[in-house]
Structure formats: structure tokens, C-alpha cells
Amino acid sequence: MTSTDGLRLLPFRGLRYAPDRVSSLTAVTSPPYDVVVRPDGVRHLETADPYNIVRLILPHAADPATRHRQAADTLTRWRAEGVLTQDDRPALYVYEQRSGEVLQRGLIGALRLDGPVLPHEGVIPEVVEDRAALMRAAAANFEPLLLSYRGQGIATGATAVIERTVLGDPLLSTTTEDGFAHRLWAVTDPADLAAVNDDLSHRQALIADGHHRWATYQRLYEQLPDATSSSPWASGLVLLVDTARYPLQVRAIHRVLPHLPPAKALAGLSGAFRVRALSGGLSTALETLERTPGNAFVLTGGPDTFHLLDRPDPELLDRTIRKDRPDTWRQLDATVLHATLLDSVWHIPDRPSDISYLHHTEAAVEQAARHGGTAVLMRATSEEAVRQLALQGVTMPRKSTSFGPKPATGLVLRTLEDDRP
Template sequence: MRGHGVDVVPFRGVRVGAGGVLAFDEGPALYGYEWGGGRRGIIGAVRLTGAVVPHEDVAAEAVEERVAFLRAGRAQLEPVLLGYRGGDGRAAGVLDRTAREEPALLDAWDPDGVRHRLWAITGRAGQRAVRADLGVRQALIADGHHRWATYRELREVDAAAGEFGLALLVDTGRHPFAMGPIHRVLPGLPLRDALAAVAGLFRVRRLPGGCAEALEALDGRAAGPEVEGNAFVVTDGRAFHLLDAPVAELTWHTVRHDRPARWRDLDATLLRDTLLGNLWKMPAHYARQVGHARDAEEAVRRAGGGTAVLMRPVGEDVVRELAQAGVALPWKSTSFEPKPLRGLVFRML
């Protein structure tokens, strides 16, 4: 199956056992996992040279830090979240049958009221069926680009780390993810300076109300101003301004032209290359301090006298189209929800 699709293999997992002590499972297993209202996937060790497609850039510094962490800890603690489509149903059948017939290794509720269940898939026939189904599929990285890049980089500098990375595979045809935005936090950029830099280059309108009303206006749900072209909300928590309709000359001179139109039209592209990199004059050493938040209210709170930039989500079809064309989105462009719980199963290197 190598080279044709996703090669997922069983591994001997490490989990919390009796008395809260970490312990190895008895033998190699794939793991069925359910969370977030019945969404299910399979946890396994995925070959790093298989058909796994990233869709976002990564920061080299973050990868280097994670490589050092893995070399010291010798364990993969959190799976990369992968989404695939078009399975023939064998993997899903094994997963459903295991959930129906086998006792759960874990059945718990997290503090947010989300139920999490975990099963071991230990039968060889079931494991073979899962591998055969996924072995001709392509998987998209939904969450964990830095983890995947770290696995691949670690393989280059530490041969003992092996050829596999811990991953959770979800059939998004059966269990689609919700696509959420990732907002930006710029604590060192006063709102007045952010607005002054875009004057005459974007249409700028003050919005009534607070964060909820601003998000409704941004994604077109409000009965207020219509949104045209690239759009953002900038705020210091007190005043909310809608930026949209950038002048064509601005994007022509600040966004690279060797990428598809879909990529050039992304809000995240304009934010990185035009706003952060050009109009707001953020040097490289400051750009590393840009914060990210999936919750808009959190982004506004963290701005702390600076500026929060509220974003719109990117559609999954756009993500897949660009990924299959080999084009990476800017870092932190997408958020696939809901996220799995961390730390359920570890994989030792």
C-alpha cells in the first residue's frame, strides 16, 4: 500500500491505566474514537510518505522547537487530525461494529459537556479491512500541520524515530467538520494606527453594537452594510470597524501573482501580505508575536489596548481545491471543528 494512499498501521498505545498510571496496552491496536456528538474516527500510526496532503504553511521556528521536544520525550502525545473522503465503507463498518460490540476503554465527559469514547480495534481482520479501505485514499490535514512537519523533520535528523506519525482519520463524508476562522491579536498595534494605515485603501465603516453584531456584519448575516471583496473587522474592544472593498491597485502590488486566483482572493492572504506585511509595517521579529484565537471574544479580550482582527472562515472545498493543486494557505487560515481531546493515546517512538 505504500505510495498509493494512506498507510495506517496498528501500534502499542500508551494510555492512563489503573490509579492514573501510564501503561502500555497489551498488543498493537488501532483505536476507534468518538467525540463531539457522535463524530467517529480511527487513531493509528500513519506512514509519513503516504498520501497525506497539507494545506497550510508552517513556521520553521515552531517545527524546530517541536523536533527538540520529541527528541527529548520520545513520544507522540497528540494525533494529527486527518480528513478523507470516498471510503468504501469497510473502515466505517469496522469502527461501528467495534463501538457496538466491544467495551469502551474510555467513556468520559470533558468540562465543556462533550462525551469522549475510545475502543481498541485488535482483530487482524478488522485491522486489514481498515488498512485496505484507507490504503487507496488521500487524506487532508485538518489540524496539526506543525505536528506533521515535525514528524517528517524528525525522521531526517533521527532515524530511530521511524517512518510513522500518530494520526486520527475521519471520513468527512460521514462526519463533516465545521469550518471556523482563526482571528488575530495584535497587542502592539493601536487601533487608531491600524485605521490610519488603511485610509483610502479600504472602505472603512464603524459598526454599531459589540462583537456578536460585528461578526454578523462581517459574514453578511446582518441587515446592515453589505460586504464586498476581502473583509475584516478591526477592534480594540470598544469600537468595531468593518474593512472591505480594498482598491484593486493595492492587492495587485502586494499579493504575489504566481498562485491561483482562489489563493490570491483569500482574506488570510491579504491579511498576511498586504495588511501585516505592508500597510501595518510589521517587521519579522514582531510578526512572531501576532496572537491567534479561535474565539472572537477571546481575541478582543487579548488585544489589550491594541487591535484584534476578526476573520471569516474559509470553505472546506476551497481548502481541498488548493491543497490538491499543491498550494499552501497562509499559516493559521483555517480551523476544523470540533477538535479531538488531547492525551487519550500516546505513541512511543
């Protein structure tokens, strides 16, 4: 699809839970599919309410085709039963998340795929194929990905529409288990929609979270035999946030190597890094990691033993890290981890069965202990560093950084067949 100069966020008729058909909105929502810890997290969500959205985003069956068909059939059944109902009018949705001093507001809509959207990470082809098969079977976008853009930081254009809309009564409000309060409003006024369109028409977006979903949208559109720019498949569900107004939180994504025991991981270093045992618990280890200069990681196989890796051998770095990238990229912790440690020192295959990516530190430590493997605890990369590399067309190693707060899944869905012009 040919790129355009700006973003175009299209209204759609949202599909939402009927409050009187579920135990609570909290009980039917979920974190994004790639944040849910499997299988324990899936089981927890499934037992929260029989209509929890996890049954659509992470169905489980013996084979992929059965899983995807199961999700599609479940969606059809829930609509027929009135559990999910469609809004009468196309809308953009103002979405607010609040917890303590953290406040994030943005717009949920169907973003045209031909706009200037900057990725900053690579994707795993197998994950894209699985997500594409699920979306194709269900003809739905179940969860918005998170995009950021740099507005003026003041209440003009799209931001003015958001600030004005939140003064009214929301369509829904709920508080999820992580303590975040969520509210949603519909924007249907033609003047407001025009103001948003005009403001975004000269903006570009950075993918903060959801590279696989964006790649999935693109893959599905490319695979259409008669794709046109007016097709609902020419756009995808997103949450768009002006980070000049509402800065994102940035956190690390940790690695778990289930088939690499900690003793073997440490023995394999043989001078490649300085290795120091750390006293104290997890919080102390993370504090030490944060204040360590240069490239550094914490290795652990469970809640009682932590080692700090720092001061990598300069000759090893020079030999293992590609030289055709900017220095900023070459010095990233994620670059050093993948190119030097995983590829060259430990020889870990780049496969989902050999490397797991976990957003929550405690979950990473627990999973490593359960498998007898090693967790590599990471630090976050700043949003500005990510943006500058993306502007240069340089992608970071996948799962380098986690932006948030992430939108809750299940508050508003988009069905493709009902979204035709």
C-alpha cells in the same frame, strides 16, 4: 521518504491514564497545544489535576532545553508511578466526539510518513524546531493531529469497522469542559485491521489541523542517522476522519497584533479599505462580517469598539498580492490580510512575538485589550476550497482555517521506543 500511492495506518500500543490514579479523565485532558491560551489556559489546566497532560505538551522553564527535558522526565516518572500505563496489544483506536448534533468518528493510529498527505498551510520553522526538540527528548507523540479523507460516505471498509466497533463497550468515556463527550475503543482483530488497511491503501489525506506536528514528524525522521522505513519514527500519531461520512466543522483563526494600537491600525489604512464603525457587540460585528461580500475583516481593540474593513483598493491588491497563484488563492481573506494589510500597509513582522493566532473569538478580543493591541477577526474558508488548493499543490497562508472538532489531548499517547516492530 518516497511517497506511496495510499495511506497506511499502523496499530500501536497506546499509553493511557490509569483512571484510579487521577481525579478524572476530564481533569487530565487538554486542547491541542496550539489552542491552549497561554499563560492563563496553562495555569487553569495545571491546577485541574497534578497529572494534567499540559505538563507534557507545554512544559514551562527558563530555557527550551530545560523545558523539553522536564517533559521527558515527567513522562518517565508518570509511567514509573503507574499514572500512565501501556495497552497490552497493538491497536488502532476508534475515537468518537459528540456534542448536540455534532458527531465525529475516526481512527487513531500511527500513519506512515510516505503516504499521500496534502498540506494546505505553511509552517513556522521555530515552532517545528521546538516541537521536534520536545518529541525527540520524550521519544513520544503526545497528541494526534487531525487528517481528513474522502471515503464513500457509506459503511464500508474502515467506516464499517468503526460503525461495528462503537456497538461495543468503550475503553474510556469522558466529557470535557467544552461540552464534548469523548469515547475510545481499541481495534485489534486482524480481519478488521486488514479491512482498514485495504480501504486506506488507495486514499489520500488532507491535513485539517496539525501542520506543525506533521512537519515535525518529517523533520525528526529526516534527522535520524540510520532512518529506515521500519523505524517507529517513520510514522506519526494521527486521527483520520472520513469527511464524506462525518463532515468537519470549519472555523476561523483570528490574529492579534499586540504592538499595533487600534488607533494606529485605523490611521494607517488611509483609503486602502473602506472603514465603518459598527454598533452593537461582538456577536453583531461577527454577523455583519459573515454577510459582507468580498474581502472583509473586523478590527477591535476590546469588547466595546468594532470596525468593519471591506472594499479594498483594487490597485493596492494588484500591487501587493503575487500573481503566480490561482485566483482562488489570490482572493482568500487570509491572503489579503497577510500580503496587503500586514506586509504592505501595517508593516508587521511575521514573527510569533508580533502576530498571535487565536481560535476563540472572545480570547482574541480579550488579548488585544490586555496588550493595548489590535485583534483582526476573520471568517472561515470552506473545506472544499482548502482541498482544491491542496490538490493543486498550493499552500494557503498559515493558520487560515480551523477544522474541528479537534481531538482532545491526553486520551491516548504513543511512545516511540515502545513501538518498535
